Amino acid sequence: MTDLTGKIVLGSNQYGKAENRVVRIYRDSPRHEIHDINVSSALRGDFSPAHLVGDQSNVLPTDTQKQTAYAYAKTKGLLHLESYGLDLARHFVDDVEPVDGARIELEEYAWARAVIDGVEHDHTWTRKGEEIRTSAVTVEGKGDAQQTWVISGFKEMVILKSTGSEFHGFLEDDLTVLEPTTDRVMATSLTAQWRYTTTDVEWDAVYAGVKAAMIERFANLQSLALQQTLYAMGEAVLEKYPFIAEITMSAPNKHHFVYDLGRFGIENNLEVFNADDRPYGLIQATVEREDAPDAGSAWRTYSVVG
Numbered sequence: 693m694t695d696l697t698g699k700i701v702l703g704s705n706q707y708g709k710a711e712n713r714v715v716r717i718y719r720d721s722p723r724h725e726i727h728d729i730n731v732s733s734a735l736r737g738d739f740s741p742a743h744l745v746g747d748q749s750n751v752l753p754t755d756t757q758k759q760t761a762y763a764y765a766k767t768k769g770l771l772h773l774e775s776y777g778l779d780l781a782r783h784f785v786d787d788v789e790p791v792d793g794a795r796i797e798l799e800e801y802a803w804a805r806a807v808i809d810g811v812e813h814d815h816t817w818t819r820k821g822e823e824i825r826t827s828a829v830t831v832e833g834k835g836d837a838q839q840t841w842v843i844s845g846f847k848e849m850v851i852l853k854s855t856g857s858e859f860h861g862f863l864e865d866d867l868t869v870l871e872p873t874t875d876r877v878m879a880t881s882l883t884a885q886w887r888y889t890t891t892d893v894e895w896d897a898v899y900a901g902v903k904a905a906m907i908e909r910f911a912n913l914q915s916l917a918l919q920q921t922l923y924a925m926g927e928a929v930l931e932k933y934p935f936i937a938e939i940t941m942s943a944p945n946k947h948h949f950v951y952d953l954g955r956f957g958i959e960n961n962l963e964v965f966n967a968d969d970r971p972y973g974l975i976q977a978t979v980e981r982e983d984a985p986d987a988g989s990a991w992r993t994y995s996v997v998g
């Protein structure tokens with residue numbers, strides 16, 4: 693092995709406050725509204741003095757980033773993840789001199805109004821067991837050169853169909869034991885993220901529309917594999933919204949194995965399953981437009997694997 697003798701330098705870096713749990717209540721009328729989110733900020737720029745010599749003069753503390761997240765929930769409002777994320781990202785880049793890039797990652801936890809004697813309550817909710825809505829906003833550069841990317845999405849959208857799914861005709865080798873099937877349960881806990889080509893979006897309406905298009909395609913396609921279903925779901929979204937450039941999806945195949953009741957002389961006609969939680973097939977795909985504008989920093993996260 694050859695020893696490496698090159699100079700040691702600072703590589704890519706960013707810093708911020710992760711996972712601020714911000715709950716914003718709108719209480720201007722007796723019927724309150726709630727937005728319950730998790731927001732992480734990360735600032736980018738030349739922060740080498742802080743890393744190399746401990747000079748903090750360009751470092752806006754992560755504590756200040758946290759205070760900004762809370763303050764902006766009041767002063768700018770927190771009605772949509774995306775607009776709030778844009779407010780924060782633009783502030784850090786436009787108003788904090790050493791910052792030339794900001795990434796804001798957000799999740800929202802949905803609450804359902806409590807219904808008491810058939811009437812929706814004004815200020816009591818129960819947490820919805822629904823998917824978690826997500827967004828990632830990146831702003832880079834100052835002034836006219838500024839570029840902005842918005843990704844929206846969800847995670848943990850659990851969806852299941854009890855028929856309309858097949859898997860057969862697959863490649864077999866000496867270790868293949870899987871039986872082909874023309875009728876099986878298909879279930880997944882879907883993560884999806886889609887990239888907008890504009891910030892002029894009705895965030896909530898498009899979110900609902902994307903989700904509806906994906907669910908419709910999952911339900912109505914006679915599936916030959918989860919891969920085919922994922923592609924079709926992505927295609928449905930791009931067909932519906934010309935201002936979405938690409939959608940990337942990750943789908944654990946939540947296997948439902950027909951339970952062997954024959955041992956007890958009991959017939960099981962695809963009625964009783966063992967829902968196994970692991971291992972799971974993990975099917976991942978991006979559906980994109982050939983003419984999609986460059987993704988730039990839209991997907992740039994700072995990931996520490998572990």
Ligand SMILES: O=c1[nH]c(=O)c2[nH]c(=O)[nH]c2[nH]1
Pocket residue numbers: 859870916917918919945973
């Ligand atoms: O939809 C599926 N895709 C696969 O690639 C696969 N592999 C497997 O064992 N079951 C399934 N199901």
